[in-house]
Amino acid sequence: MTQRIRLLVEYDGRPFYGWQRQEGQPSVQGALESAAEALDGKPVFVQGAGRTDAGVHATGQVAHLDLTKPRPIRKVADALNYHLRPDPIAVLTAEDVTEDFHARFSATGRAYRYIIQVRRAHLTFDKGLIWRVPVPLDVRKMQEAADHLIGEHDFSTFRDAQCQAKSPVKTLDTLNVSAYGDRIEVTTTARSFLHRQVRSIVGSLVEVGRGMQEPGWVKDILEARDRAACGPVAPADGLYLERVMYDGDA
């Protein structure tokens, strides 16, 4: 009888080759699995809700794992964090769940945030944590462009060539562009996303924001259903997996 545990995980993606374990490269999954193995004494598989790319961050990744030696749940987060340090990965909460909970397949929604800073000077504190754009952006036009993408569409244009999803059809529930001074944040929610979909969308919205394209262009490239029509893909730096939703959560 194993103990299934659900984790809420935060990480700074800068030093990692992404979520997924890769032989000989630092990964978030690999670091969590090593920490869990140190705890359990046996190899442990850690299942994440989303496989974030190299350099992409998470403030609210969800994962599950099974321990063969049951432990008091209130000590699990501290114990995993003890083994994770000094890696910039932190288990924020750990809770017991039933065996039918699956971090990936039980998820009913994902929320991402993309942070852009409009500024001429290079970054100091936030290098690798936000996308610096050195020219002004028209946020109103970016939102106008974004509105064309909300709802169910064939997102072939905004899908990486490596994407393994069976269908390019996805439903964006929300896609909001907000300005906080010189900081512009794009937030979006959907049941699930295609590979690089958020970065592809943000890159195209920035083309509109900087005046290279009109908002209607985003509708045109969406309807083209052609990867070649997409604007430049935004860098990993500004992207955060912020939340994963499950039935029954508050």
Added chain:
Amino acid sequence: MTQRIRLLVEYDGRPFYGWQRQEGQPSVQGALESAAEALDGKPVFVQGAGRTDAGVHATGQVAHLDLTKPRPIRKVADALNYHLRPDPIAVLTAEDVTEDFHARFSATGRAYRYIIQVRRAHLTFDKGLIWRVPVPLDVRKMQEAADHLIGEHDFSTFRDAQCQAKSPVKTLDTLNVSAYGDRIEVTTTARSFLHRQVRSIVGSLVEVGRGMQEPGWVKDILEARDRAACGPVAPADGLYLERVMYDGDA
């Protein structure tokens, strides 16, 4: 005829041994002077408003320098930043000033911000950029303690042994403790501060916040005028020089 230039400078203090140039050690002043020398072709002295300690950050340090080869001011920030990269120091603005402007001696006030995060897990994105305190803090009691320090006092208790100021008497104009969720920020303004005064104050306020001392204890240790009475000094991590004030500024 030299060209005096006022700079607004931001830096991440983590990799530096403080503002002040030191032989063989990375410093903010040293990096700015190297960049200015690359621009001017001669050694340039850069005068800062405040000498921040090792690991202390700035979002609004002010400095001045004199160039022997006058240049169009609108290109100076970009040119300095070109030479500063990839160091986490950025010149945000550069403006021509008259020769009577002195970054340190003309300053009429300084504003610092100290950022604390209440959280059990180790830090990820913000390691070295905030002070993590793993226990709850009573913000109301911290403000009650802080109120004893506002105004003109002999701050001998809150002054580092190395402090070179002639007098321990300073006037704190403001000292506010604010909570934003689990983040607690202490902001303070004064004409000038003693060496490690802000970190000494914050360290003692946190003793009150975590319940080790009552708010009135801060009044007692202030009146003791004795460095030995001070609580633990808060780490450099959470401290930011946020603003330097001058007559005539907006």
